[in-house]
Amino acid sequence: MIIFSKILADKGTVWDALRAKEMAASKAPDDLIRFSSETKPVVMWNITRECNLRCDHCYASAAPGPHPNELTLVEGIRFIDELAELGIPMLIFTGGEPIASKNFFPWIHHAKDVGLRTAISTNGTLITPEIAQKLRDADIRYVGISIDAATPEIHDRFRGVQGAWKMAMDGLKNAMGVGLRTGFRITVTRDNWNQVSALLNLAVQMNVPRFCLYHLVPTGRGENIAVRDITKAQRVEVLRHLYDKAIELRGKEIEILTTDSPMDGVYILERLKKEDPERVDVVRKLLKISGGCSMGNKVANVDYLGNVNPCHFTPHKTVGNLRKQTFNEIWNENPCELLCKLRRKEEFLKGKCGICDYKDICGGCRQKAWFFKDDFLEEDPTCIYNPMTKRIET
Numbered sequence: 001m002i003i004f005s006k007i008l009a010d011k012g013t014v015w016d017a018l019r020a021k022e023m024a025a026s027k028a029p030d031d032l033i034r035f036s037s038e039t040k041p042v043v044m045w046n047i048t049r050e051c052n053l054r055c056d057h058c059y060a061s062a063a064p065g066p067h068p069n070e071l072t073l074v075e076g077i078r079f080i081d082e083l084a085e086l087g088i089p090m091l092i093f094t095g096g097e098p099i100a101s102k103n104f105f106p107w108i109h110h111a112k113d114v115g116l117r118t119a120i121s122t123n124g125t126l127i128t129p130e131i132a133q134k135l136r137d138a139d140i141r142y143v144g145i146s147i148d149a150a151t152p153e154i155h156d157r158f159r160g161v162q163g164a165w166k167m168a169m170d171g172l173k174n175a176m177g178v179g180l181r182t183g184f185r186i187t188v189t190r191d192n193w194n195q196v197s198a199l200l201n202l203a204v205q206m207n208v209p210r211f212c213l214y215h216l217v218p219t220g221r222g223e224n225i226a227v228r229d230i231t232k233a234q235r236v237e238v239l240r241h242l243y244d245k246a247i248e249l250r251g252k253e254i255e256i257l258t259t260d261s262p263m264d265g266v267y268i269l270e271r272l273k274k275e276d277p278e279r280v281d282v283v284r285k286l287l288k289i290s291g292g293c294s295m296g297n298k299v300a301n302v303d304y305l306g307n308v309n310p311c312h313f314t315p316h317k318t319v320g321n322l323r324k325q326t327f328n329e330i331w332n333e334n335p336c337e338l339l340c341k342l343r344r345k346e347e348f349l350k351g352k353c354g355i356c357d358y359k360d361i362c363g364g365c366r367q368k369a370w371f372f373k374d375d376f377l378e379e380d381p382t383c384i385y386n387p388m389t390k391r392i393e394t
Contacts, residue, residue: 009250054160127171150198183210296342351379
């Protein structure tokens with residue numbers, strides 16, 4: 001996660017984050033969790049396979065109904081209790097579509113009772129006014145809603161259901177109506193990359209406080225559309241726009257960030273070298289604290305069967321299961337070789353990532369390395385920075 005707004009337009013927050021380097025993430029403000037040196041992971045929990053949409057890029061390969069062997073209510077409560085005891089910074093409920101799960105509300109209320117911070121990643125289509133109020137009552141900190149275009153046609157085609165855009169927008173308005181913090185989440189492909197500007201403008205017009213851009217990661221059904229990923233030239237154009245808008249919107253109540261692409265921090269630094277060199281050192285320190293690709297370290301994933309994965313984009317790589325071991329045993333007490341290497345990735349990275357002068361703040365997307373190179377420690381071939389020429393290339 002690269003928070004363009006905090007890095008480029010909120011100098012006070014950047015300095016606060018650096019001074020708070022040793023602050024426990026569980027005590028940090030929500031938007032500074034990513035800037036903490038705390039290594040307890042943010043946990044993303046795919047609580048169900050069930051989803052009412054059929055999105056082209058779904059990393060979880062969601063389906064119309066739940067899996068028959070999904071974690072039970074009691075198993076989920078036990079897991080929540082363990083995460084609260086471990087003091088993780090945040091638990092993100094996702095799916096499938098998490099609101100479709102019969103256990104969703106019992107689990108989020110239990111998380112509130114034991115003091116866990118929670119957020120929800122949702123397609124937004126099921127958020128009625130009544131559901132929105134229930135989310136508010138459960139103290140959900142953030143509702144991220146997938147909106148892939150400023151107009152319905154592209155979004156509906158990508159999400160596989162006609163009318164999905166309107167339902168998502170209605171859900172967003174309902175969530176905002178009860179005072180929940182919300183955000184647009186767009187996954188960019190060649191079909192919608194030129195919608196970024198219009199969608200960001202729409203977020204500003206609607207007073208949506210967060211705009212999060214996801215880069216396409218080839219996993220789950222996303223493997224089938226890897227050829228629709230944006231080109232390097234398009235990626236640079238998108239980043240240029242976000243960089244410029246973060247500065248232009250300084251003082252506005254909107255946060256601009258990207259995820260699934262630690263190379264975006266490299267783009268920022270390379271521009272700062274030319275445009276604001278006095279800020280390069282402090283921004284680099286901030287990005288180093290953030291740590292680049294967080295797979296297996298600052299982020300963990302648990303699926304609806306209790307499988308523990310290094311990242312939500314690696315459902316194919318299981319490092320343990322909650323029905324056989326506790327999360328603490330899997331993640332902390334007896335981590336597998338892959339987790340150990342990912343936590344010291346600078347020592348093991350290969351190819352261009354291994355020789356890159358930015359590997360301490362980036363390290364490439366490890367799932368993209370796996371997809372294209374069959375090795376989690378290989379180079380990320382989608383990177384826009386060439387470590388040999390030391391330039392952003394298109």
